[in-house]
Amino acid sequence: MKAYPYRRLAGPVSLRVTAVELKVPGESREPLDTKAFSVVEQVVALGGTGFDDWESARLKLSATIPSKATAPDSGWSDVSVVAVLTEKATNARTVVPLESTTESGREWTGFLDVWRADHRDRASLSVHVVARADGVPGRVIATAQNEWIVDLSAEAPRRQRELDVVIAGFREGPQWRRPFREVPWIVDTSGDVAAVHVNTDFEGLTDLLSGSGSGVEGLVRDLLLAQMCTDVWTAVFHAAVGDLEVEEDGTPLFPHDWRGEVLREMLPDVMPGRPLEEALGEVHRRRTEAAGWIDLQPRIHFAATRRAEMPKALSTTIRGLDRLQQRADA
Amino acid sequence: MTHKPNYLPERLALLSDLNAAQYVTEGLLNGKEDVPAIALSKIVEPLPYDGARAALAPVRELVDDAMCEYRDEKPTKADAWLAPRLHATLRLNRREAADRRLWNFLALGVAPDYVVWRFLPEPNGKEKSGEAPKVAYRRFRGAHYTQAFARLWWMAELFRNGSDYRPVARACAIQDMINTVLRLDVIDHRPTAQAMVRLLDRGTVTTGREVNALAGAVNASAATLMYDVVAPDVERDGRPVQEWVEAAETAGPVPRRMLPEGPDEEQAPEGSVEALADYFTELLVDAPVRGRPATEDIGD
Amino acid sequence: MHGGEDFGPWLARQLRMAGRTQTELADSVGVTRAAVSAWITGRARPRDETIRKIATALGTDASTVRNRTTDTLAGRPVAWYHRPAPRDGGREFGNAAAFAFEADVSVLAREATQNSLDERLDNGQPVRVRYTLDELSGETLAAFREAINWKELASHYEAAASRTRKVGQVISAGLRDMYTRDRLVLLRVDDYNAHGLTGDDYEDGRFAAVVRRQLDSRKTARDAGGSYGLGKATLWATSRLGLVLINSTLSEPHEGRRERRLIGRLDLPWREVDGKAWAGPAWFGRPDPHVDGDDVARSWWADEETVDRLRLTRESGEPGTSFLIVGAHDVASLADAASPEGEGVDDDSVQRMHQRLVEALGRNFWAAMTSGGGRRPLLEASVRSFRNGKEVIPERHVDPDVEQPARTRAFRAFLEGATVDRLTEAGQVAMTTVPLRVPGREGFGSGGEHRAVLLVTDGDDLDGEPYALTMMRGNRMTVRVGPVPNLPIGTNPFQAVLLAGRAAGDAAPFADEAEAFLRASEPPEHDKWGQTDELRTCYSPSAYRRIAALTREANKAVRDLVAVPQEKRRAGTERLRKRLAVGGRRTGRPAASGGTGIPTLDELNAHIGTDGAWCVTAEVRIPQGGDSRPLVPVAKLDVRSGPKPVLAWAELVALHNCELIDGALHFTSGARRATFSGVTDVSTHPVRTTLSGLVVELRTGKEDKA
Known part of the structure; x- marks a missing residue:
């Protein structure tokens, strides 16, 4: 828990994107449909706009803050509200002030330009209330509970993202994959997004995966999918803990990308009952100090199995086979 | 020592983390082996752009000049010279610079010999028996503040004041600015970065030890204080960088004696820089200068 | 004269x-x-x-x-006239129509207001509807009972209440409320700028439709939702005494008069009073010698004093009708409040009824109440509450912008021609049209393609459930609100409004045909469009399918406007990719089995002491089984990024339910809360204390298990 040496503003601070316009060089701004962003997911998706050569996107913003902030007896003065767009991968930080639009001081609006060349993948958009507190100017007295995501490449405004699936024959294609031509699938965790490569040279595999058959075929397919997912989650977890940035004092940092998400989702099962940061530190310690890393493997396996919903798939399969058996007997 | 690659393609390229990993061998880290350049050239991916910026030779020449220029000095000295020139040679926007594959390629496909030259520690007798000094893995493949080339490019990007690279050279002169300050989020705010350099200019901060103390104080204070509000920057305009990138086609090689010129962006407002510099000076009065010994002038 | x-x-x-x-x-x-x-x-x-x-x-x-401003008292006086039970012994257990409805003021507001809307005078002015709740007690109640000749009714009520049927129970509760708690709630429904109850006492006309024929729907207005149809029964259903008094000012004279046409009607089940059997309704009025069986009463023209005593005074001579529901109750709101008293009425029931009336009026009639494009609204509505004639909740004019902001915004934009083709900014209203292929009436050609207007705008919390499509026709009453199906996750909340028939505006093709068609497809409850007898006979047995097609088209048009795009998946990878999603989980899953709860910091009190050290008092919440794990309190300095510097404790004290061993807190077995306090060591602060925040965490100490 945190404490501050000055009074903070209690109550909800919320941010909303109300419109998005794209700027293509030499042309006037083109408003996008509101479908390009989701106030439910709090995501702006700039990948499916149909404009390839856009240069910047103007986000119209609206923030709501508790009216206490600007009450005469609040103890704060020079209250301002700023929107901040950041992306760790590009060290980008854009700050714009919003303007109060209602007398109550609750609604603040403004706009922020997202320069495409300043961002790579996903930028975070947050809003802060800043004021002079106890004579000190520029104190952050409140921050929005939720951040928006500005996704440069997604077509759908969703927070969740999917790992990639590549369907290809392993005999061909990239060098590194060729030695694996005998296996049905392999997980590549090196790219911007982890990818499962499914080997079409493994006969019948893709038919089984994409088939619509029910009965035994359907049961086997669901079990196979669960097995593949178990493999994937195990691999991505190892990839994520194996490539942590470490602070000077040895504290491992959560990665910014999908690796961070994977760790956040799986660590509670790997190190139950621990705060995330502590769990990450412990896993990192065990991996690097060569003690306890082996002991951790069953827990990683457990977390991956759970994440892949393997127990559910397996019991469904077993029950399904029983039923088929009974039908055959009858 | 590791040698210059025996094969250099014409164009720069991208090398994925997974593919890079197999070439960062123990022998390379020890400075005893070379990178098999032809094999490497077969697994690279092409750059998403073409033209003058994609040419490999200017980068290689620059590195050669750096190693030549500083052959009799500590390699750390080369950073201040190389950072602005590398930045001006590559002419990347941040979107491109955030692609780790480019840095992997520079470190393995263009100048592994530079990485070894710059980061192989001199034997100091403290090595465990039988262990030779070696370059840290993260110098070939790693975060923007550790990878050999990425750190230089990002130092130049984050510490240049518009087109003026002088603050970059100033900042790179103290290794702690790269090792400690570059990894802080606070310097993503241009006036903050400039104010820290301003303290070097003023002589308020001179040693690595003081830089670290300053960095800690600035970072802690930023947990409650919004520098962006008390010392606002100008509105972000992406066009000057775009024009600078496009001008690569007509630009010659970067000057070796004088500093090059960066993108014609508006400078950080002088008032904001001065105000923050004054505030940071106050912070430093209270901040006890302690912690680990200064790392100044120590290679790693 | x-x-x-x-x-x-x-x-x-x-x-x-x-x-x-x-x-x-x-x-x-x-x-x-x-x-x-x-x-x-x-x-x-x-x-x-x-x-x-x-x-x-x-x-x-x-x-x-x-x-000649009043009638003489010649003949028998104004009194209650009960209808004797039929000689064949048939027992009518109360008004079947009335008791088809559960007492619910929301339903009443919907039905009664719709009647007023249908009875609006066609003069470009809105019909004004006012609901007045008045809780009577003491002398006021006594005087009112006197005015309605309670003495004549008491024996009938007692007889009716003694019966065990549901109706009897309702009446019995109403009587108990009045006698033992000395209270009676009146709910008056007034409309102004309406036709009033015109026409003869018995012949076809508005008066007879309301007072005589409970199931008769007499339609005059072209867009009528069903003038005084089944809906009027809700008036009686809302009275737990089955009693409604009526005062009407007529828009066209009857018997040469317009003002203060009065009658009361009571609906009671079969009962035996004074050895005589009675069935069904009783009327409060003048006996009518022209009708067979002299126990039928007709309306009378009352003087102002009588009207006042009956609490039926209207605010002006403007035509319209006042219905006074005697003993109003609201079973639905009681259910909401889950009253522990069960059948008793809560003291605050007037407040609750007031609120529910406002909500129901807003929900059903926001469109009728919306003005725009230089046109006045069709309807103005208000609600007020009195106690013994004194205002307790001031009159509240139902404002559609307050009750249904998003839908009202959509409709106003339509009226003002301020709609857009596609949504690009919050607050906009998109408009498109969807086809309704109106079938021909039997023997009257083939109908035609009507274009209904579809409006979509972003939702507001106050409009209720988002992602909904509201449908209405010319009378601008909400007929149906339904969810739009098959929307991708992440779609922005919206409200959609479908204006069909004459609601689609003057320019819409085949608007009259569509209006008639939809009216025929509306059941007496006016709550959907679908198969009805009228539709089957007047059109064809399959005509209702056109409505399903309209709904389908409307839902599709809504999706085209608002559905967020979905990530394209290559065929064959879909199944796998769906399972390989990361992020987007706002709340963490509960820890898997095997994880025991660990104590967490629940409350942190911190201030800076005189020497600049942080002084903290912290409360720890200990879950079941968490008391066995010692924890180390750690104080850190907050930073913008990177690791937080740790501050040493100058002092650490276990205060309650814990003890301190080697810097770790050991919790008392079975304790659920523990407190400790601490003071940081100022010499370990890397910066001045006031510069940054303090972070206090609990760390698990030594590894206790792998």
């Missing part, structure tokens, strides 16, 4: 009510029958002296005859 009606009709009515013939009057007054006939037909007027004789003959004074 101010205000009085013409002599002829007045005299005719007095004779009729007194049960006397023209000849009898002629004899009493000493004139010929032809002279009386001439007065009645308006061909002649009696002289002053004759008027006095007429007054004597009618048992009244001369000024009553001269002014």
Whole structure:
């Protein structure tokens, strides 16, 4: 828990994107449909706009803050509200002030330009209330509970993202994959997004995966999918803990990308009952100090199995086979 | 020592983390082996752009000049010279610079010999028996503040004041600015970065030890204080960088004696820089200068 | 002669009510029958002296005859007239129509307001509807009982209440409330700028439709939702005494008069009183000698004093009707409140009914109440509450912008022509049209393609459930609100409105045909469009499918406007990719089995001491099983990024339910809360204390298990 040496503003601070316009060089701004962003997911998706050569996107913003902030007896003065767009991968930080639009001081609006060349993948958009507190100017007295995501490449405004699936024959294609031509699938965790490569040279595999058959075929397919997912989650977890940035004092940092998400989702099962940061530190310690890393493997396996919903798939399969058996007997 | 690659393609390229990993061998880290350049050239991916910026030779020449220029000095000295020139040679926007594959390629496909030259520690007798000094893995493949080339490019990007690279050279002169300050989020705010350099200019901060103390104080204070509000920057305009990138086609090689010129962006407002510099000076009065010994002038 | 009606009709009515013939009057007054006939037909007027004789003959004074503002009291007085049970012994257990509805003021507001809307005078002005709740007690209640001749009713109520049927229970609860708690809630529904209850007491007309025929729907307005159809039964259903009094000001004179046409109607189940069997309704009015069986009463023209005593005074002479529901109750709101008293009415029920009326009016009639494009709204509505005639909740005009902001914004944009083709900014209203292929009426050609108007705008919390499509036709009453199906996750909340028939505007093709078609597809409850008998007979048995097609088209058009795009998946990878999603989980899953709960910091009190150290008092919440794990409190300095510097403790004290061993807190077994305090060591602060925040965490100490 945190404490501050000055009074903070209690109550909800919320941010909303109300419109998005794209700027293509030499042309006037083109408003996008509101479908390009989701106030439910709090995501702006700039990948499916149909404009390839856009240069910047103007986000119209609206923030709501508790009216206490600007009450005469609040103890704060020079209250301002700023929107901040950041992306760790590009060290980008854009700050714009919003303007109060209602007398109550609750609604603040403004706009922020997202320069495409300043961002790579996903930028975070947050809003802060800043004021002079106890004579000190520029104190952050409140921050929005939720951040928006500005996704440069997604077509759908969703927070969740999917790992990639590549369907290809392993005999061909990239060098590194060729030695694996005998296996049905392999997980590549090196790219911007982890990818499962499914080997079409493994006969019948893709038919089984994409088939619509029910009965035994359907049961086997669901079990196979669960097995593949178990493999994937195990691999991505190892990839994520194996490539942590470490602070000077040895504290491992959560990665910014999908690796961070994977760790956040799986660590509670790997190190139950621990705060995330502590769990990450412990896993990192065990991996690097060569003690306890082996002991951790069953827990990683457990977390991956759970994440892949393997127990559910397996019991469904077993029950399904029983039923088929009974039908055959009858 | 590791040698210059025996094969250099014409164009720069991208090398994925997974593919890079197999070439960062123990022998390379020890400075005893070379990178098999032809094999490497077969697994690279092409750059998403073409033209003058994609040419490999200017980068290689620059590195050669750096190693030549500083052959009799500590390699750390080369950073201040190389950072602005590398930045001006590559002419990347941040979107491109955030692609780790480019840095992997520079470190393995263009100048592994530079990485070894710059980061192989001199034997100091403290090595465990039988262990030779070696370059840290993260110098070939790693975060923007550790990878050999990425750190230089990002130092130049984050510490240049518009087109003026002088603050970059100033900042790179103290290794702690790269090792400690570059990894802080606070310097993503241009006036903050400039104010820290301003303290070097003023002589308020001179040693690595003081830089670290300053960095800690600035970072802690930023947990409650919004520098962006008390010392606002100008509105972000992406066009000057775009024009600078496009001008690569007509630009010659970067000057070796004088500093090059960066993108014609508006400078950080002088008032904001001065105000923050004054505030940071106050912070430093209270901040006890302690912690680990200064790392100044120590290679790693 | 101010205000009085013409002599002829007045005299005719007095004779009729007194049960006397023209000849009898002629004899009493000493004139010929032809002279009386001439007065009645308006061909002649009696002289002053004759008027006095007429007054004597009618048992009244001369000024009553001269002014003719009221009826004489000749004949039997205003009283309750009960209908005797049919001789065949059939027992009618109360008004079937009335008890088809559960007492629910929301339903009442919907049905009664719709009637008012349908009865609006077509003069470009809105019909004004006002709901007034008045809780009576003490002397006021006694006086009101006196005014409605309670004595005459009491025995009937007691007989009806003693029956065990549901109706009997309702009545019995109502009586108990009045007698033991000395309270009675009146709910008055007024409309102004409406037709009023015109027409004869028995013949076809608005009056008879309301007062006589419970299931009759008499439609005049082209867009009518069902004038005084089944809906009027909700008036009686809302009264736990089955009693409604009516005062109407007519838009066209009846019997030469317009104001203060009064009648009361009571619906009771079969009962036996004084050895006689009674069934069904009773009327409060004047006995009508012209009707067989003299126990039927007709409306009367009351004087102002009577109207006042009956609490039926209208605010102006503007035409319209006031319904006074005696003993109003709201079973639905009781269910909401889950009253522990069960059948008793809560003290605050007036407040709750008030609120529910406002909500129901907003929900159902926001469109009718919306103005725009230079046009006034069709309807204005308000609600107010009194106690013994004194205001307790001020009159509240139902504002559609407050009750249904998003939908109202959409409709106003349509009225003002301010819609857009596609949504690019919050607050916009997109408009498109969807086809309704109206079938031909049987034998009347083939109908045509109507284009209904579809409006979509972003939702507001106050509109209720988002992602909904609201449908209405010309009377602008919400017919149905339904969810739009098959929306991708992440779609922005919206409200969609479908304006069909005459609601689609003057420019819409085949609007009248569509209006008629949809009206035919609306059941008496007016809550959907679908198969009805009328639709089957007037169109065809399959005509209702056109409505399903309309809904489908509307839902599709909504999706085209608002559905967020979905990530394209290559065929064959779909199944796998779906399972390989990361992020987006806002809340963490509960820890898997095997994870025991660990104590967490629940409360942190911190201030900076005089020497600049942080002084903290912290409360720890200990879950089941968490008391066995020692934890180390750690103080850190907050930073913008990177690791947080740790501050040493100068002092650490276990205060409650814990003890301190080697810097770790050991919790008392079984304790659920523990507190400790600490002071940081100022010499370990890397910066001045006031510069940054303090972070306190609990760390698990030594590894206790792998």
